[in-house]
Amino acid sequence: MRNILAASLLALSAGLAGNAFAEPVKIGMITTLSGGGAGLGIDARDGFMLAIKQSGNSEIEVVTEDDAQKPELAVQIADKMVQSDKVDLMTGIIWSNLAMAVVPAVTAQDIIYLSVNAGPSALAGAGCGPNYFNVAYQNDNFHEAMGEAANKDYKKTFIMAPNYPAGKDSLTGFKRYYKGELAGEVYTKLGQTDYAAEIAQIRASGADSVFIFLPGGMGIAFTKQYAQSGVGLPLLGPAFSFSQDVLPAIGDAALGVKNTASWAPDLDNAANKAFVDGFKAEYGRLPSVYAAQAYDTANLILSAAAKASVKDKDAFRAALKEAQFDSVRGKFSFNTNNHPIQDFYVREVVKDGDTLTNKIVGTAFTDHKDAYAAECKM
């Protein structure tokens, strides 16, 4: 279970000594490596480790543990990492319900937490704090982008998400920008795999499109069953429902589906090219949006550690906040609540040779900020 991935890579020669950190950095990574949500966590871990490896820096040590998507387990691991592993920074949590269980507790102990994925609204607004940096997004963002994009073509959308913090944030975000009418709003059980009842509701609702937020195995199950049901309304969603980790399992049923994200494999910048090529070479598969966010998180940490000692919390926080690193998302900066200001794109699932992947077809938002920053008093 316990897996110390000491970044035991050969330190680059003394010629690069200028890059050496003031202080070695120990990072605790809690992520989902087993169970139904493991694909997301493994992609995040692999993206993170790729950035560390590419940097060639030997002064970073990463302690990785599996939370099995269980909040109580994540809390135990966090306590252990703070008390016995004495980590300087923590990162890695995929799921918002786990983040809510862990993040407030560790940041209160003056450990800096950097989120690679989960961005619950509670931590972006009133619950924000100087020790919490979200490198991914605020949960509402991808959905807001889809709401905005849907205005163009659709008038009556049926919306659906699982019943947990990110699911609520999702539908709130969609509704914030969507101007059409809602044909229905449904919360499903987290981890549900049979959608016959929901598909019947969609059929009866008279909708002209369907927006779903169903990450991991839930999205695979829904999309396949939906394709078989013959309903045939256009599917919309945030990138989570149609990310690279699930596309091969959904198969052709996903073709043509529109989804929104802050990143896509074909985003045109040098950092992204190095990331996508490096990921393919290292792991033999295409990266997902989770891998991209984790890769950015690791590079952000590296950029801050080159400037300040991790033991000097104030200086390190300031260095993180500057966000001077080459993001795979092009431009990237932090808002006042330590959440990103970034662009959001509309992507479409296409077939590239034999592989299904996402291609950018439009831009939903430029320099988008989340809706909760004003509530954050920091």
Next chain:
Amino acid sequence: MLFLMAAGLTLIFGVMGLINLAHGSLFMIGAFACATVAAATGSFWLGLVASLAAAAAAGALVEILVIRRLYERDHLDQVLATFALILIFSEGTRWVFGSFPLYLDIPQLLSGAVHLPGGAQYPVYRLAVIGVGIAVAIGLYLLIGKTRLGMRIRAGESDREMIGALGIDIGTLYTLVFALGAALAGLAGAMVGALQSVQVGMGEPVLILAFVVIVIGGIGSIKGALIGSVLVGLTETLGRFLLPHLFGLFMPPSDAATVGAALASMLIYIVMALILAFRPRGLFAASA
């Protein structure tokens, strides 16, 4: 499909007096075998055969290596040992196939939807799954009720030592029953895998439902498993659909959706509790 799972479980539990928590793993093995073979050969049907074979083989192997030593022990030991099997199977599968879900699609023949009388549309594949469920129910009824093997299984259920004394190899019989139960789980896994995602840990949620089904239906009764699975399936689906509407009558829609969804996921357990309160041995308790 829930019936297939529950039938296998109740067969093992009723006949052999064994709690098999690893039944969900056999379900998973069926799905993975089907996905692998279907990907290699391009034929879903070969995959289906492979899933039956793989799950039956895994079942027989597990019976001979592990379960055989557990018949004399109490249920706690069985639960512990079979729980360990879940972990071993899950990690083993992850080791071989990785953590990413596999692709398994339904065959061309069964894709699409048909129009039912009354104007509703229904996916062909789900009809086929119902058909298989009914076929297995009839097959099991005939097997247990009308054949010599079934007679022996029933005899083994009521008196293990007596049937051994009558010169029947009880060990082989049990291995056979276990493999049969496992094959049913594998078949269910393969068929569900085409509807959902084939991934590690897919068996556990179904396992819990299957236990609810056999408790409602009466332990060891195939008929109970059939009625129980229909009851659980209907309760869950109708609850998910109707409860939010019901609460919508006197609540704002978003609250109604939340409360309704929460209550719907509890509903089958409430039904189970009610049934146990009035019929503590389940609806169709096997005569023991």
